[in-house]
Amino acid sequence: MPHDVVTPSGTAPIVELRGASRHYGPVVALSEVDFACHAGEIHAVLGENGAGKSTLMKLVAGVVQPEPGEVRVDGHPVRLSSPRVALEHGIVCMFQELSLAPDLSVRDNVLLGARSTGLGFFSYRRMHDVRALLDRIGGESIRLTARVRDLTLPDRQLVEIVKALYREPRLLILDEATSALNASVVERVFTLLRERRDAGLGVLFISHRFHEVEALADRISVFRNGRHVETFDNGRYDYGDIIQRMVGQSIDELFPPKASVDEVPGEVVLAVDGLTWNGRLHDLCFNVRAGDIIGIGGLDGQGQITLLQALFGVLRRVDGAVKIGERVLAPENPRIAKQSSTGLALVPEDRKTEGLIPHLSIAANLELAQLGHDGPGDADFEALAAELELKCASFAQPAAALSGGNQQKVALMKWLALSPRCLLLADPTRGIDVRTKTQIYALLRRLASQGVAVVLLSTDHEELVHLCDRVHVFYDGRIVSTLAGEELTSEAVVSASLDSGAAA
Amino acid sequence: MNLPKPGNPRELLALVCLVGMVALYFGTHPSGPTTYVMTIWANQATILALVAIAQFFAVLVRGLDLSVGAIVALSNVVASHLLSGSAFEIAYGTLAVLVVATICGLVNGLLIVFGRLQPIVATLATSAVFGGIALLLRPTPGGTVDYDYADAMTLDVAGVPTALILMLVIVLGFWLPLRRTGFGLSLYAIGSAGEAAWQSGTPVAGVRIGAFVLAGFFAGLAGLFVSFVTTTGDAGIAPTYTLNSIAAIVLGGVALRGGVGSLFGAIIGAFILKTIAALMFFSGLPPLAQPFVEGLILALAIAIGSIDVLRMRHRLEVFDR
Numbered sequence: 001m002p003h004d005v006v007t008p009s010g011t012a013p014i015v016e017l018r019g020a021s022r023h024y025g026p027v028v029a030l031s032e033v034d035f036a037c038h039a040g041e042i043h044a045v046l047g048e049n050g051a052g053k054s055t056l057m058k059l060v061a062g063v064v065q066p067e068p069g070e071v072r073v074d075g076h077p078v079r080l081s082s083p084r085v086a087l088e089h090g091i092v093c094m095f096q097e098l099s100l101a102p103d104l105s106v107r108d109n110v111l112l113g114a115r116s117t118g119l120g121f122f123s124y125r126r127m128h129d130v131r132a133l134l135d136r137i138g139g140e141s142i143r144l145t146a147r148v149r150d151l152t153l154p155d156r157q158l159v160e161i162v163k164a165l166y167r168e169p170r171l172l173i174l175d176e177a178t179s180a181l182n183a184s185v186v187e188r189v190f191t192l193l194r195e196r197r198d199a200g201l202g203v204l205f206i207s208h209r210f211h212e213v214e215a216l217a218d219r220i221s222v223f224r225n226g227r228h229v230e231t232f233d234n235g236r237y238d239y240g241d242i243i244q245r246m247v248g249q250s251i252d253e254l255f256p257p258k259a260s261v262d263e264v265p266g267e268v269v270l271a272v273d274g275l276t277w278n279g280r281l282h283d284l285c286f287n288v289r290a291g292d293i294i295g296i297g298g299l300d301g302q303g304q305i306t307l308l309q310a311l312f313g314v315l316r317r318v319d320g321a322v323k324i325g326e327r328v329l330a331p332e333n334p335r336i337a338k339q340s341s342t343g344l345a346l347v348p349e350d351r352k353t354e355g356l357i358p359h360l361s362i363a364a365n366l367e368l369a370q371l372g373h374d375g376p377g378d379a380d381f382e383a384l385a386a387e388l389e390l391k392c393a394s395f396a397q398p399a400a401a402l403s404g405g406n407q408q409k410v411a412l413m414k415w416l417a418l419s420p421r422c423l424l425l426a427d428p429t430r431g432i433d434v435r436t437k438t439q440i441y442a443l444l445r446r447l448a449s450q451g452v453a454v455v456l457l458s459t460d461h462e463e464l465v466h467l468c469d470r471v472h473v474f475y476d477g478r479i480v481s482t483l484a485g486e487e488l489t490s491e492a493v494v495s496a497s498l499d500s501g502a503a504a
Numbered sequence: 505m506n507l508p509k510p511g512n513p514r515e516l517l518a519l520v521c522l523v524g525m526v527a528l529y530f531g532t533h534p535s536g537p538t539t540y541v542m543t544i545w546a547n548q549a550t551i552l553a554l555v556a557i558a559q560f561f562a563v564l565v566r567g568l569d570l571s572v573g574a575i576v577a578l579s580n581v582v583a584s585h586l587l588s589g590s591a592f593e594i595a596y597g598t599l600a601v602l603v604v605a606t607i608c609g610l611v612n613g614l615l616i617v618f619g620r621l622q623p624i625v626a627t628l629a630t631s632a633v634f635g636g637i638a639l640l641l642r643p644t645p646g647g648t649v650d651y652d653y654a655d656a657m658t659l660d661v662a663g664v665p666t667a668l669i670l671m672l673v674i675v676l677g678f679w680l681p682l683r684r685t686g687f688g689l690s691l692y693a694i695g696s697a698g699e700a701a702w703q704s705g706t707p708v709a710g711v712r713i714g715a716f717v718l719a720g721f722f723a724g725l726a727g728l729f730v731s732f733v734t735t736t737g738d739a740g741i742a743p744t745y746t747l748n749s750i751a752a753i754v755l756g757g758v759a760l761r762g763g764v765g766s767l768f769g770a771i772i773g774a775f776i777l778k779t780i781a782a783l784m785f786f787s788g789l790p791p792l793a794q795p796f797v798e799g800l801i802l803a804l805a806i807a808i809g810s811i812d813v814l815r816m817r818h819r820l821e822v823f824d825r
Contacts, residue, residue: 083704084706104696121686
């Protein structure tokens with residue numbers, strides 16, 4: 001690029017990449033990218049998984065260096081050799097892989113590595129700032145002395161955000177920073193970010209939630225296959241146009257059509273009556289029929305995930321009746337839950353720790369669910385992989401080498417191979433790209449049409465509304481609202497989640 | 505007193521056990537809780553406590569230091585050569601012992617960080633090297649340590665064993681302040697989640713080396729204390745100290761996976777272990793059965809620390825511990 005990129009105010013961008021490339025072995029992650037991010041601007045980066053977004057962030061945050069290529073800060077070429085060096089330039093990154101130390105308190109995590117901390121004595125003087133920040137973005141219940149290990153995922157993300165802001169960045173990088181947060185908290189975070197932007201903060205923002213990007217970004221850059229496709233002001237293109245730029249082709253419908261209302265309802269596969277556990281689930285009653293996709297929604301941590309775990313036998317001493325078909329069932333452990341006579345499968349929330357064993361090969365991961373299963377052992381993984389368009393060099397690759405979306409496909413495949421009658425899914429599309437989401441939606445609809453009962457926990461309201469036949473909204477371990485048909489709208493889901501929150 | 509944070513229940517449990525055992529020991533000891541009995545008990549426990557502190561720093565950053573015992577032996581041997589003569593010579597000798605031990609720790613740290621070796625492998629190798637040097641310097645036990653100096657460090661001040669005062673000084677004058685430094689914070693962060701610490705801008709390499717340097721330093725202090733107690737040098741004492749230091753920190757609530765525990769816990773663990781041994785000595789058990797019973801008690805004590813797993817109603821939390 002021959003000219004310096006200059007903002008309207010005439011200053012050089014905080015960070016600028018020139019001809020930046022990055023290879024991992026033979027894989028090209030980023031190819032000759034020119035990119036700039038300015039002060040006082042919220043700049044969203046969109047792209048499918050594998051488009052190079054994360055590599056871009058890592059370049060800017062000092063985790064990796066361009067080879068070849070140049071990074072400029074305030075117009076001067078620099079070498080960001082570590083996150084520490086980036087921090088010294090005022091660049092702070094909040095990583096998708098949580099950068100908190102689980103055994104340390106919230107307070108110590110915020111202080112860790114901050115410029116004011118150093119290696120010598122530090123003080124807790126500025127802790128009231130941290131308290132105030134946490135309170136502002138919905139973390140009133142987080143104690144500063146609590147261990148991060150004991151916090152829920154959404155709370156950890158809030159701590160991450162506060163930790164990043166505590167460093168007083170000039171450029172803040174948010175990589176899927178809000179993926180586990182619910183809509184009302186996200187709005188509070190956004191209000192804070194807009195305020196900081198108006199005070200001159202530059203923000204680089206990656207999110208797969210399109211409405212978040214639309215709500216927050218001033219400018220949007222689209223990446224595809226490691227290349228920078230286009231940068232434009234937010235609002236210039238509509239949703240369809242942007243999707244088209246991201247995937248290089250048009251996606252007419254993200255969601256598959258729902259089953260028609262006229263269809264005869266299937267038999268009840270899963271009947272839950274009075275399910276109660278340990279003061280965290282209260283008297284839950286609902287049925288799931290063959291062919292249904294049942295949504296589980298609500299604010300975070302209202303017992304949704306606990307319900308799935310209770311059904312799958314992860315919890316001890318669950319009260320209430322659960323029937324699978326005609327059989328009364330008390331799954332005592334996942335081994336019983338997955339037998340073909342029961343036919344349950346649970347794809348857990350966190351694919352990195354619960355869904356997969358990342359350093360094992362794809363093949364080994366796929367076989368894990370088969371262990372101790374009484375069904376036929378020779379599942380056709382090749383066919384499943386082809387159907388889901390799993391992108392991998394071979395099944396011998398470690399699962400960790402796959403992108404997030406492909407990891408999720410492996411986590412799904414390993415359970416689908418058991419041909420479950422009832423599939424329990426915990427937020428299967430969190431933090432994965434549009435195309436993979438579409439594939440998963442289509443797969444779930446197809447499974448439902450083949451008579452599988454699907455229970456889908458989701459934090460994405462669009463998903464609940466457009467994919468599910470019926471949605472149960474949770475609050476404090478109870479179902480507070482059940483929405484179906486015409487009533488099932490985004491507004492209804494949000495208000496059911498919130499109103500019950502206000503009433504309690 | 506601002507003792508350990510209540511965040512580690514195992515540490516608290518260990519403290520309660522220790523108090524109980526100590527009461528039992530002094531209650532049943534034939535001569536009762538005299539200063540003399542206390543001093544001997546405290547001296548024995550302090551040697552192990554210092555080694556445990558050394559091991560604690562290595563384990564805190566996800567390392568296991570198999571060379572602490574060898575550094576103790578080497579320091580002890582160096583001390584047996586240097587800790588005699590004029591006051592100036594003794595002071596110089598003390599410093600030299602600690603410098604030697606600290607260099608040993610530095611070598612470990614450099615090998616692990618820049619040689620990219622697993623700590624357990626690197627320190628297995630260096631333990632042979634350090635132990636070998638100790639043997640070269642003193643092939644058979646011998647040498648002397650200035651008696652006045654040794655007495656000063658191993659007797660008592662106004663009825664309180666000097667060794668206990670040393671422990672108190674280390675906790676109050678070194679450990680508590682260290683917890684309030686960025687370095688102390690980084691030690692925990694690296695042990696808890698190394699990648700996260702690096703991404704947070706912590707100088708991980710330097711801090712890890714620092715942890716092993718501290719391990720060397722405290723192993724050196726332990727070697728000095730051995731010399732004060734035995735007043736001779738013996739190159740063959742390494743293995744017991746290494747193994748007991750690991751047992752001690754586990755008893756004291758330090759997690760072997762790193763990031764959890766405290767120096768205070770390491771001290772408690774060491775004192776428990778030595779008190780068990782002392783109780784055993786007066787229990788009337790046949791001497792040959794004592795290691796067996798001691799091992800049983802140790803296994804039981806560690807198992808008690810995990811007993812809350814049985815109460816857990818959420819099975820996934822068991823894996824998350």
